[in-house]
Each structure stands twice: as structure tokens, then as C-alpha cells.
Amino acid sequence: MVAGLEMLGKIAPTPRSRFDDICRAGAAILILAVGGSCLAWGQTAASDAPIAQAPSYRIGDRWIVMYGKTAVASVVTSVTDTRTTFSETKNGGVPFEMLFYAQGNVVRSGDTSYDPCLCSLSFPMNVGKNWDSKWTVRNPSGSHESEAHVSVEAFEQVSVRAGAFDAFKIVMHGISTYAGNGRFVVPWDATFWYAPEVKRVVKSEAVFYVRYQGSHKEGFELSEFSLAR
Secondary structure, three states: OOOOHHHHHHOOOOOHHHHHHHHHHHHHHHHHOOOOOOOOEEEOOOOOOEEEOOOOOOOOOEEEEEEOOEEEEEEEEEEOOOEEEEEEEEOOOOOEEEEEEOOOOEEEEOOEEEEEEEOOOOOOEOOOOEEEEEEEEEEOOEEEEEEEEEEEEEEEEEEEOOEEEEEEEEEEEEEEEEOOOOOEEEEEEEEEEEEOOOOEEEEEEEEEEEOOOEEEEEEEEEEEEEOOO
């Protein structure tokens, strides 16, 4: 993983339009991190800490998260051995398709793709697990590279609009690299909690550091959900 905050001194001045693009990319990182949680459970022999297995979705599973004043609703429409398809809307608008691969990580959302995936999850999951992740984001406006170190820090209770849940606390320290009129990088930090009983992340917080533009914070939390039986 590329060193994080020391890269701040190497970031070129950022036009306002590019800063807005970065903020939108930050929102995508947050919202798309709400990938699969876990249905099967195990116990470690050493510490009795929970172990989360790969997600198992059912057609009709449904979640709504509040991202500021934006309600993002998603429902499972198709499940295969390798992919899960969701239909998503923002504030009840035109639906768009989102694809997860079998491990619950996003590979495509609308006209934006993540190659190989936005790999914020790794299964089986347990406290103390950590990994490095790299991905390329492509959409009609261009592309950029991101990389992050991800660690599972704790298993704790978190309260959100939808209720209180036992959840894994996951921390990401990342850098996104943008090309165009001069190459520059944007360090960012994200913390999110996902609850196995919900199969999704229930809360997320992130901050993005852009030279000469200061920091930009984003966040969301689960407001309601229903799981198909």
C-alpha cells in the first residue's frame, strides 16, 4: 500500500469541478461499501470471537440507507452462484442496476465499473483480519485508481435509525489517484460497521483530504430493512 497522509504534500492544486468529482467518488465509496454481510457463523477456537462467512442473499431482500437527505433503496432482484443483482433508486427516482460478485463486493453500479471490485470485504471475516485492495473506477467521465489497506478492528454494538446491531467495525486507509490536467492523489479514511443479521453495512463515515480544498466528510446509516424468508 502507498503511504497515506505523507502524500498530502504532493497533491497539486485542485479545480473546484475536480473537487466536486472527488466528492461524488467519495460518496460512491461509502454507498458501495454497504456490500454483503454474512449469514453463516462460526467461533474461533482461541477467543470465541465471531467469524462471518460469505454473504447469502435472497430475492426480495431490501435495505434503505440515508445519505444526508438522500434515501438510497436497494432490493435483490437476481441471485446466481457468482453474482447478485440489485435494483437501486435514489429518493424514489429512476432505478439503476448494481452488481455484486459472490463475496459481496461491488463490481458495477449503473454506468460505473470497479475492476476487479471495490474490495472492502473479505471472507471469512474476523476481528484482526487485514488486507490490501486495489481497484480501477471507470465511468463515462473518465477513470481513476484507488488502493487501500483494510482492517477489521472490533465487533461491537452500533445504533442507527433502523435499530441497534452487533457489527464488525472495519477501517480503510486509502488513496485515489486522478489523471487529467496534472496527476494528483487524494488520501482518504473510512470507517464502517456491518451487521451479520442485516447482511449489509449499517453505518459508514469517511473523510477525504484535498490539498487547498480542505477535508470533505461523508456518511450514511441504515434507516430500514426487510429480509426475504
